[in-house]
Amino acid sequence: MDYSTSAADDLFVADLERRFTKGIAARADAADAAGALPEENWRDVVDSGYLRVFHPVEVGGLGLDGVTQARAMEALARACPSTFWSATMSALVCVKLIQTYGDPVEHRGLTDPLLSGERLACFPVVERTSGSDAGTYTTTVRRDGGRYLISGEKARITNATTADLAVVFSRLEGHESGWCYAFVDLRRPGVRTYAMPHLGLRAMPWGGLVFDDVEVDARDVVPVHLPEFPEGMAWGWLFISIAAIGIAESAFTAALDHARAQLAFGAPLGRMQAVQAALASMRAEIDAARLLAYRCSWHRTEGRLVQDLVGMLKPYATEMAVRTTERAVQVLGSWGLTPGHPVERLYRDAPMNVIGGFASNRLRELVATGLGLPAVYDDADRLAGTGLDLDPAGW
Numbered sequence: 001m002d003y004s005t006s007a008a009d010d011l012f013v014a015d016l017e018r019r020f021t022k023g024i025a026a027r028a029d030a031a032d033a034a035g036a037l038p039e040e041n042w043r044d045v046v047d048s049g050y051l052r053v054f055h056p057v058e059v060g061g062l063g064l065d066g067v068t069q070a071r072a073m074e075a076l077a078r079a080c081p082s083t084f085w086s087a088t089m090s091a092l093v094c095v096k097l098i099q100t101y102g103d104p105v106e107h108r109g110l111t112d113p114l115l116s117g118e119r120l121a122c123f124p125v126v127e128r129t130s131g132s133d134a135g136t137y138t139t140t141v142r143r144d145g146g147r148y149l150i151s152g153e154k155a156r157i158t159n160a161t162t163a164d165l166a167v168v169f170s171r172l173e174g175h176e177s178g179w180c181y182a183f184v185d186l187r188r189p190g191v192r193t194y195a196m197p198h199l200g201l202r203a204m205p206w207g208g209l210v211f212d213d214v215e216v217d218a219r220d221v222v223p224v225h226l227p228e229f230p231e232g233m234a235w236g237w238l239f240i241s242i243a244a245i246g247i248a249e250s251a252f253t254a255a256l257d258h259a260r261a262q263l264a265f266g267a268p269l270g271r272m273q274a275v276q277a278a279l280a281s282m283r284a285e286i287d288a289a290r291l292l293a294y295r296c297s298w299h300r301t302e303g304r305l306v307q308d309l310v311g312m313l314k315p316y317a318t319e320m321a322v323r324t325t326e327r328a329v330q331v332l333g334s335w336g337l338t339p340g341h342p343v344e345r346l347y348r349d350a351p352m353n354v355i356g357g358f359a360s361n362r363l364r365e366l367v368a369t370g371l372g373l374p375a376v377y378d379d380a381d382r383l384a385g386t387g388l389d390l391d392p393a394g395w
């Protein structure tokens, strides 16, 4: 592994940090209070080049290495985790899915507007009845003469109310795989969306989509075999882990500043041994998660499957962020629980990442399977291996 970055890439990341700190970070508390992303955030994201960070030059990206991509992600995650989730779900996860499972040339018509910021995408997988258990999903694509129609409901979906395009994980009637990705134009008749309130990441659009016989072009229905499904999810696990690292770093910085500035018993609060221990543990755990994230991003960008590593990263990084924000609240006292203080917001944002994209316990099972322990499920209609068990020798 080579984690060194070029001077040009360092300048690019520094420029992102400067832009995002000045604009998006300054608006983060107001966006949280309003429960919506300001227009200016999207403009700043587009103008910065962030949407092109994840892709090779041939498909409209910047051709950056994995470590630079991870650093760029953290720059936005630190500024505003809600903006980060919304933009990265579209520009990273949805574009990768379309390019991987669709036709990289023919589907440029879908991916180019996502990379230029003219359009936004969402990735609806889970439904009202279940998240982890794909076996219960009912949304279905079926053939109707020369066309395809999709019907069903997806719930708890990032960008549900603002997206123009959905990469829907759906059942597919009449195909041996039984499943597909359907690239659904959300401006077509038969689509209804609704917003859902949420504890953290409040500015991130989140809600449900109802499809009532919505027409999907034949080339936009791509059969997928269930064991391949986690590969798309793995991009999500990586970005969600970096959301957690950004949240943890922001909470740590606020706690450290407070420990230096606040006087207690005639000395800075940070002279207390318990406060020092909390801050030292925060520092170590954030750096450990970041290093694993760089490792995942570097290998993935080099073209390797990293579902095993990302399966370990996501539970570790997201639960670390919950611990870190709790410790930050301890250091800050009641300021950390006061609406309007950034740490109060981060304390609500952190647990969203533990659940979002796959609950930790499911991932731990997949990691354990990769260690050679028996698989929890043998029913083929459930999420199977992640690649951990496909090539254990390659770890």
Ligand SMILES: Cc1cc2nc3c(=O)[nH]c(=O)nc-3n(C[C@H](O)[C@H](O)[C@H](O)COP(=O)(O)OP(=O)(O)OC[C@H]3O[C@@H](n4cnc5c(N)ncnc54)[C@H](O)[C@@H]3O)c2cc1C
Binding pocket: 089, 122, 123, 124, 125, 126, 129, 130, 131, 132, 133, 155, 156, 157, 158, 159, 201, 352, 353, 355, 356, 357, 358, 359, 360, 361, 362, 365
């Ligand atoms: C911020 C955020 C953004 C999201 N964005 C999207 C999105 O864009 N697209 C989308 O499709 N979904 C999205 N979701 C939904 C998310 O994917 C689901 O919440 C997640 O997959 C877990 O499903 P669930 O909430 O139904 O919990 P369940 O699957 O019902 O799990 C509940 C709990 O049961 C336990 N559990 C479940 N299964 C197992 C198991 N096999 N072994 C052990 N324990 C288990 C776990 O502790 C788990 O936390 C988002 C969620 C959040 C919080």
